[in-house]
Amino acid sequence: MDADIDYPKTGQRIPNGMLQDNYPRNMWWVAALSADITSQPISRWILETPVVLYRLENGKTAAMYDRCPHRWAPLSEGRVEGERIICPYHGMQFDPGGTCVKAPTQKMTPKTAQIPAFETREAGAFVWIWMGDKDAIDCDPPEVGYQTDPGWSFMSGYYDVAANWVLVRENVLDLTHIPFLHANTFKQNDWVTAPETYMDGDTVCYEQEFDLAPLSPLFCAGMGLPEDKPVKRKQVGRMPSLAVSFSDWNVHDPAPDEGRRSDFLMRGCHIVTPSQRGRTHYYWGAAFDVPDLDAGVIEKTRKSVIEAFDEDKHLLEIMQAQISKDPRGLDYLEVTLGADGAGIKVRQVLNKKLEAEGRSLS
Ligand code: FES
Ligand SMILES: [Fe+2]
Structure with missing residues (x-):
């Protein structure tokens, strides 16, 4: 029925695809x-x-x-x-x-x-x-202790996402979707070039520095910055385990008002757990290195973050549904862009773990 469709002959594939169990158990x-x-x-x-x-x-x-x-x-x-x-x-x-x-x-x-x-x-x-x-069992769970540190103001949320966990895991390490999918929420529209990605042992890492530009309005209130103030920022990401990744926003205000701090850190954490077939528990956390942030600011930020993450959930669920319904879905190899470095490394880590458990990879 699809004889005329010319499928790509080379490309990438999520280990074990999106329609069968593709999660390691020993972690x-x-x-x-x-x-x-x-x-x-x-x-x-x-x-x-x-x-x-x-x-x-x-x-x-x-x-x-x-x-x-x-x-x-x-x-x-x-x-x-x-x-x-x-x-x-x-x-x-x-x-x-x-x-x-x-x-x-x-x-x-x-x-x-x-x-x-x-x-x-x-x-x-x-x-x-x-x-x-x-x-x-050869390790402790990854460290996410800042969430209970009184020096930080923390907010969190939970989603039941009707999509394979790999889609969710890669989404939070794929940064160049932010100016497109989140153009009206994050509004961090300078995020269009690929970050530098590398491995630190088994940890997938990325880093990217941005020149003066207004910070996403989602995070201005938490840092007490005006929405139009140009700041520098360094984005640093780490995925120490397939279950959790961190994305840090290191913000530098080169011209702080009298008596104000010039440097702030906003840390996001993204936790995924495979649930039922094609479903994922997704926990997120976000924290500012500002103690005792006003409850109103925390709630406003939390709502804005949810509005943005709703955009991810919506798209990922449609992608999963499309592939689940299409009998040829997994035969269609993905084209990889230069900006997919972190996502590719996620797949390499996943392949290695599945292989260590004696699982087939396709
Ligand atoms: S005691 Fe559990 S089902 Fe009977
Ligand atoms: Fe997103």
Whole structure:
């Protein structure tokens, strides 16, 4: 039916495409905001798996497969008592390791009643989860601690994006879309040339310096700068893990008003977690190195950032839907531009991780 379409013969392809599982399992992913985890269990789809998350009496977090081994009732509908989670259906009780410690309808505790449990770590504002091989845990979750540092004013948000996580991950490292897709929100319209990109170990990095130009109005209030004031800025990005990347706006005001600071830092963080097929949890954070920023300024900035990110969500979801519906979607190789350096490095990191897990790459 498409015999006349001349597909590109060379180009790039997202490892494993966008229609099948293409996420590494042996790494830390964000499971939830720390504040979301209480003694009331919640259910989250993570890596195409239903996961129940809850907090034990001792304050620690726990996570396991959200299905009772008896008749598959979701444990997230149950309750937590001390160290145990209790199934809502027939009351079986499980310890945080997923072992059944009581089946109230009989004397014998069934030895085969074991639920896969996952490692969790709480760090800063997030709870992280490792859903692969526990013996392969070789690092701590990436450091995002500034979000709880009183020297910073912090805001955050969450999206359920109906698009493969790689699309979301690459989007936040792809900067030249800002003057186009976000022409009316970010209004940072000088961002049209490619940044310098490089690897620092396994960390994807980019850097780019801009000459005097007005700062995106989204961030002026947070730094107390007039919207039309030309400032210099250095954009620095780092992706220490496929799960999280940072984008820093280092702003220098060459002519500060009397008694005013000349240098400010705005730090953004972008956290993605594969959810169900073709869906992604996307957590974002933004912080100014200004303590005790006025609550009104924080709220105004947060709303403006959401307005801009809505533009990304809208486009990424259409892209995913288009590809999901088109049986030839993945045969169409992508053309790569000079500005895609960071995105290509993301794919290289992803390829390497999938390969290390013995996964096929296409
Ligand atoms: S389904 Fe959980 S105890 Fe029966
Ligand atoms: Fe964007």
